[in-house]
Amino acid sequence: MKRAIMLHVQNVIFLLYTFVSGVFYLCFYLVSIVLGLALSFTVVGIPLLTNVLRTTQNLVQHERIQTKIYTDISIEPLAMRPRAKGNQWMQAKTELMNVRNWISIYWLMQKFVLGCISLVIGVLIYIAPVCFAFIPLLYPFVELHFFGSVVDSGLKALQIMSLGIILMIGCSKLGNGLVLLIGGYTRLMFKAIRR
Numbered sequence: 780m781k782r783a784i785m786l787h788v789q790n791v792i793f794l795l796y797t798f799v800s801g802v803f804y805l806c807f808y809l810v811s812i813v814l815g816l817a818l819s820f821t822v823v824g825i826p827l828l829t830n831v832l833r834t835t836q837n838l839v840q841h842e843r844i845q846t847k848i849y850t851d852i853s854i855e856p857l858a859m860r861p862r863a864k865g866n867q868w869m870q871a872k873t874e875l876m877n878v879r880n881w882i883s884i885y886w887l888m889q890k891f892v893l894g895c896i897s898l899v900i901g902v903l904i905y906i907a908p909v910c911f912a913f914i915p916l917l918y919p920f921v922e923l924h925f926f927g928s929v930v931d932s933g934l935k936a937l938q939i940m941s942l943g944i945i946l947m948i949g950c951s952k953l954g955n956g957l958v959l960l961i962g963g964y965t966r967l968m969f970k971a972i973r974r
Contacts, residue, residue, distance in 0.1 A: 783951070786955075787954065789849060790849075790901075790955065790957075791906070793850070793958055793961070794897040794954075794957065794958065795898065797894045797961055798894035798895065798897055799894070800845075800890060801893060801894025801895070802894060804888055805891040807831075808887065808888055809888070812828065812884075814827065815827040815831060816828070825867075825868070825871045826867060828871070828875065829867075829870060829874045832884075833862075833874060835880045835883035835884055835887070836857070836859065836860065838883070839883050839887070840856060843856060843965060846965040849958065850959060850962035852959070852962040852963070852966060854965060854966055854969050855969070857969065857972060857973070860879075879972055882971055882974075886967075886968040886971060890964070893964060897961060900954075900957055901957075903950075904946070904953055904957075905954060907946070908942075908946035908950065909943070910943070911940060911942055911944075911946065912940050912943040912944060913940075915933065915940050918935075
């Protein structure tokens with residue numbers, strides 16, 4: 780029982796992490812690339828883009844590590860590429876022309892959509908059933924509505940609590956499947972980057 784609870788907590792943490800990291804990747808790359816392109820006519824824009832593109836390698840490896848920790852899906856790490864030789868402009872050209880950087884950015888930014896889906900489903904299958912289980916304790920003190928009807932009796936509260944317990948039992952497989960799906964997304968990302 781304790782192991783099953785820990786697995787569910789781990790799944791909730793991973794689903795929330797997927798959402799937070801997806802928001803971070805979208806904001807970070809969108810803002811920095813737009814800012815770098817807008818400032819590319821000055822001296823600041825190209826070095827900014829170069830440094831942003833260098834982060835893709837570390838962030839992709841971070842995704843691999845998080846997937847291993849939470850889903851136990853092993854993914855072969857990418858070979859770390861050496862820093863380009865030459866002056867700042869040669870390094871910038873190398874980073875800008877590297878297709879792996881742009882593929883990594885594409886896959887990392889797509890994680891925002893997956894993160895939004897995982898947040899909604901995670902709340903529906905893990906957090907809502909637990910809230911339903913506490914309805915009998917709350918209905919005397921708080922006016923609660925459930926699908927348009929007021930929860931004003933112990934029988935209604937017990938029905939909602941039993942629904943919550945059924946959802947807790949039934950949705951555990953759905954949550955495990957969603958976590959494995961997100962782990963599969965990371966595996967697909969690595970396959971696309973390796974090409």
